[in-house]
Amino acid sequence: MAEANRYRSLQVWGGRIVLGAVILGLWELTSGTLFNSFWISKPSLIIERIFEMVERGTLWFHVSATLQVAVVGLVIGMIAGTLIGIGLAYSGIFERWVYPYIMALYSLPRVSLAPLFIVWFGIGMTSKVLMVVAMVIFVAFYNAFEGIRNIDRDLLDMMKTYKASRLQKLSWVIFPSITVWVLTSLRLNIGMALIGAVIAELVGASRGLGYYITYSSGMLDTTGIFTGLFLIMMIAVIMEQVVVQLERRLLKYR
Amino acid sequence: MMMKRQEKLQIDQLTVRYTTRETSTTALEGVDLHVGEGEFVSVVGPSGCGKSTLLKVASGLLKPAAGEARLDGRVINGVTGEVGMVFQNDALLPWKTVFDNVRLPLAVKGLSRSDQATEVRRLLAMVGLSEFEDFYPKQLSGGMKKRVALARTFAYDPDLYLMDEPFGPLDAQTRVKIGEEFLKIWEKVGKSVLFITHDIEEAIALSDRVVVMSSRPGRIKAEFEVNLERPRPFYEIRFDSRFKELQRQIWNCMAEDEQKGGV
Numbered sequence: 001m002a003e004a005n006r007y008r009s010l011q012v013w014g015g016r017i018v019l020g021a022v023i024l025g026l027w028e029l030t031s032g033t034l035f036n037s038f039w040i041s042k043p044s045l046i047i048e049r050i051f052e053m054v055e056r057g058t059l060w061f062h063v064s065a066t067l068q069v070a071v072v073g074l075v076i077g078m079i080a081g082t083l084i085g086i087g088l089a090y091s092g093i094f095e096r097w098v099y100p101y102i103m104a105l106y107s108l109p110r111v112s113l114a115p116l117f118i119v120w121f122g123i124g125m126t127s128k129v130l131m132v133v134a135m136v137i138f139v140a141f142y143n144a145f146e147g148i149r150n151i152d153r154d155l156l157d158m159m160k161t162y163k164a165s166r167l168q169k170l171s172w173v174i175f176p177s178i179t180v181w182v183l184t185s186l187r188l189n190i191g192m193a194l195i196g197a198v199i200a201e202l203v204g205a206s207r208g209l210g211y212y213i214t215y216s217s218g219m220l221d222t223t224g225i226f227t228g229l230f231l232i233m234m235i236a237v238i239m240e241q242v243v244v245q246l247e248r249r250l251l252k253y254r
Numbered sequence: 255m256m257m258k259r260q261e262k263l264q265i266d267q268l269t270v271r272y273t274t275r276e277t278s279t280t281a282l283e284g285v286d287l288h289v290g291e292g293e294f295v296s297v298v299g300p301s302g303c304g305k306s307t308l309l310k311v312a313s314g315l316l317k318p319a320a321g322e323a324r325l326d327g328r329v330i331n332g333v334t335g336e337v338g339m340v341f342q343n344d345a346l347l348p349w350k351t352v353f354d355n356v357r358l359p360l361a362v363k364g365l366s367r368s369d370q371a372t373e374v375r376r377l378l379a380m381v382g383l384s385e386f387e388d389f390y391p392k393q394l395s396g397g398m399k400k401r402v403a404l405a406r407t408f409a410y411d412p413d414l415y416l417m418d419e420p421f422g423p424l425d426a427q428t429r430v431k432i433g434e435e436f437l438k439i440w441e442k443v444g445k446s447v448l449f450i451t452h453d454i455e456e457a458i459a460l461s462d463r464v465v466v467m468s469s470r471p472g473r474i475k476a477e478f479e480v481n482l483e484r485p486r487p488f489y490e491i492r493f494d495s496r497f498k499e500l501q502r503q504i505w506n507c508m509a510e511d512e513q514k515g516g517v
């Protein structure tokens with residue numbers, strides 16, 4: 001059984017690595033032969049660029065800026081959205097009043113809010129974090145709200161027959177019930193947070209990966225653009241892995 | 255001199271309706287039912303006849319449209335904290351271990367940690383699950399989950415046990431085994447029980463009295479006293495001629511209902 005599992009996971013990872021190697025290999029080979037490498041750059045050039053950036057100390061300079069905005073915004077947006085979702089789910093008729101407005105706001109392309117935030121808060125950290133919050137808060141809200149509505153009624157009835165207090169209901173039933181939902185929204189929101197951070201940096205910044213990409217674009221430096229994209233992807237993958245580990249710990253009962 | 259026995263649970267002319275946006279279903283109509291102190295009463299009836307609804311009212315989770323339910327003579331208005339419910343689907347917390355699931359009512363009551371642990375271990379030993387205290391419900395068989403649910407209810411130690419088809423989804427063999435264990439424990443505890451089942455044999459083997467309900471709307475159709483001595487052998491009692499006779503009577507009573515309903 002364990003043996004079969006090991007074999008299976010070897011197969012999966014083997015396939016993934018081969019596929020990745022083939023794609024990068026094709027890119028490397030066709031660039032400069034079939035296609036002009038000025039437009040599509042090259043994996044080897046990107047790696048070279050990353051080493052250059054490390055040497056000059058600009059890698060961490062840009063990555064840390066984006067990471068900071070994305071993570072701070074993600075945390076604030078997740079907490080605020082989740083709390084609003086829980087609060088609204090228990091607000092009775094108030095929820096019916098507010099819900100259509102929340103959905104109307106949600107349908108707004110939030111990217112278009114970036115200029116407004118800059119007018120309000122300048123191009124500092126605040127406007128960027130706010131941009132990320134605007135990106136993540138809706139999914140966080142919606143998942144918490146749906147999570148509450150999907151709590152097993154029997155479990156709540158059971159708590160009621162034991163005369164559990166509100167706090168006891170929260171800690172024994174409500175929070176654990178919505179954990180799955182919150183983790184799902186956290187996962188979805190990693191991508192959203194990075195979009196928010198990069199967009200904010202595209203609009204106005206002097207550091208960060210979004211800035212690095214626009215700067216490279218201005219210099220017609222495709223290798224720089226691809227390097228920025230690659231680094232954003234790496235951040236997403238690492239953050240996703242953090243959430244996967246969190247899920248392993250919190251949902252080990254499943 | 256005969257004293258009027260104080261009923262543990264007294265239900266008079268109970269009517270319950272479920273009203274949704276378009277429809278109103280009368281789940282129970284004019285139901286009279288009582289459970290004496292230390293008495294074990296079973297309710298049998300076709301599915302959808304309002305058995306779960308009856309328990310919801312008795313537990314205070316649901317308010318009746320008419321009539322009333324009294325516990326120790328006091329009208330039930332909201333959850334009282336003196337009844338323990340065993341739900342049809344166990345209602346175990348999937349994210350808690352067996353230990354914590356059983357600990358729940360003790361924690362709610364505010365016992366100290368060490369008292370909680372002692373009591374949980376005693377109860378788990380009683381239901382034969384001592385080795386499984388660190389397991390999650392998902393890792394247990396259906397029968398083991400039932401034992402956990404029972405242990406949790408015993409931990410709460412209510413005056414009235416409300417049990418909603420607690421052994422319903424189990425296979426026949428496990429059902430008999432758990433029923434037997436439960437009967438043994440109950441005979442020691444001696445608290446009042448209102449037990450819902452669709453299994454006539456189970457009802458007779460466990461109870462002092464069996465109540466038959468008819469459906470749509472749910473009404474009490476008939477009552478049968480079970481005059482079998484206690485403690486009784488939960489399984490072997492089924493071969494007793496009095497048991498057989500009672501089983502036949504109840505069966506006929508229920509079959510009648512279906513014929514009428516079918517016309």
Ligand SMILES: Nc1ncnc2c1ncn2[C@@H]1O[C@H](COP(=O)(O)OP(=O)(O)O)[C@@H](O)[C@H]1O
Pocket residue numbers: 272273274279280281300301302303304305306307308
């Ligand atoms: N929450 C509810 N809303 C509307 N109708 C319900 C609800 N719960 C039960 N009913 C209806 O009331 C009747 C009795 O249900 P229930 O008490 O669950 O029956 P039983 O437990 O005997 O199977 C059924 O016809 C069922 O459809």
Ligand SMILES: [Mg+2]
Pocket residue numbers: 305306307342418
């Ligand atoms: Mg039922």
